[in-house]
Amino acid sequence: MKKHFGEYIRQLRTDKGFTLTQLGAKLELDSANLSKIENGKRDFDEKRLNLLASVFNLNLDELRIEFLSQVIAKKIYESSCSLDVLQVAEKKVNYLRQANLKQKSLKF
Amino acid sequence: MKKHFGEYIRQLRTDKGFTLTQLGAKLELDSANLSKIENGKRDFDEKRLNLLASVFNLNLDELRIEFLSQVIAKKIYESSCSLDVLQVAEKKVNYLRQANLKQKSLKF
DNA sequence: TTTTGACTTGTCAGTTGATGACAAAATTAG
């Protein structure tokens, strides 16, 4: 379990024996900034997920889950609110998806 | 069920018979911007949750759950990722909280 | 149909926060 997404990246990087500069280049990132990301002092930008996935041959959907779950967990942790929020969120996602389906079906 | 937090605010406001201008003043918001919020064209700023709670005599914790769940649902909906992300997020929150407890106990 | 009040929409300047970049310090490895 990782405290933030940066730890996850560091794990991937060191497993492959890359330096910050090497991986940074692949991710179009300054090595200094990648360092900050790995140390949780900056956020990893979602738009680079596909690069990350291709560099390490990861499934993009699974990677996005790893990433998003960190983002969500951070929010909940910082707001110190009940985990009930997750149940409520799940219902809302289902509602949004169902509403989207209905709208699509109306178009045809 | 609401598509966004603005709908929730509109419900509260119209139930009480407030106009946009009236509620806007209480929330320190332009009526035009409150209108956009209620119509989902702008986001409600989290820092105004306490004002909102006091105007309508709501429990702040419950209100925050309503708010945060919308934010989370929106993210998941937009990224079209699996709802598994919620389970993973829950584990991460628990991990973060537990890690925080450990750190606190070390201080004393 | 004119007026009035409520709401909506468009626009824009100002602010804020994130980002990229670079220098320099600190740490580690050879």
Next chain:
DNA sequence: CTAATTTTGTCATCAACTGACAAGTCAAAA
């Protein structure tokens, strides 16, 4: 020690958010 690697500090820039105002629609009342 030296060189490579990593970390930290700083700052200009850029994008996104915000508040504010003007102009617009709409419905009800006069």
